[in-house]
Amino acid sequence: MADLNVFAHPPPKATGTIDAEAEACHTAWEGVPVGSYGWHIHHEQLVEQTTEPIEHRIRFIIDNKPQHEVALRLRLMRPVKDAAAIASARKAYDAATASARKADAATASACKAYAAAIASARKADAAIASARKAYDAAIASAHLIECPNCTWDGKTIFPEALP
Numbered sequence: 001m002a003d004l005n006v007f008a009h010p011p012p013k014a015t016g017t018i019d020a021e022a023e024a025c026h027t028a029w030e031g032v033p034v035g036s037y038g039w040h041i042h043h044e045q046l047v048e049q050t051t052e053p054i055e056h057r058i059r060f061i062i063d064n065k066p067q068h069e070v071a072l073r074l075r076l077m078r079p080v081k082d083a084a085a086i087a088s089a090r091k092a093y094d095a096a097t098a099s100a101r102k103a104d105a106a107t108a109s110a111c112k113a114y115a116a117a118i119a120s121a122r123k124a125d126a127a128i129a130s131a132r133k134a135y136d137a138a139i140a141s142a143h144l145i146e147c148p149n150c151t152w153d154g155k156t157i158f159p160e161a162l163p
């Protein structure tokens with residue numbers, strides 16, 4: 001965002017007294033319902049929806065913020081005029097976010113299934129190895145009894161013919 005100049009403004013005009021700014025702020029917000037979008041309700045937030053009557057915020061700013069900040073805070077805290085544009089963009093943003101969350105959940109679920117499948121395959125491999133060992137032992141044992149004097153070396157009955 002730092003290289004974008006979309007937020008650049010001329011320096012703020014001199015503000016009026018706290019009383020005058022508070023009155024102008026009240027007037028600007030008259031009839032604007034809670035939940036509406038507003039500019040600079042908090043000093044590090046460009047735009048947000050109100051969660052309580054703006055009068056509470058005005059009162060809070062006057063009572064709690066450093067005196068030299070109050071007039072500018074009240075000057076800039078204004079209801080958004082084109083709320084529909086913001087609401088519509090917000091809706092698209094929320095939909096994209098919800099979609100991404102679903103994809104993340106699906107990924108997590110697939111990862112879990114993948115891990116379970118791998119664990120299952122490892123168990124099967126271990127079972128095969130164990131059964132193979134028993135099979136080899138049974139064959140070796142039967143071969144020993146049934147095929148005495150055998151030249152079988154494990155690979156061939158002609159071991160000396162091997163290079």
Ligand SMILES: [Zn+2]
Nearest residue numbers: 147150151152
């Ligand atoms: Zn044999």
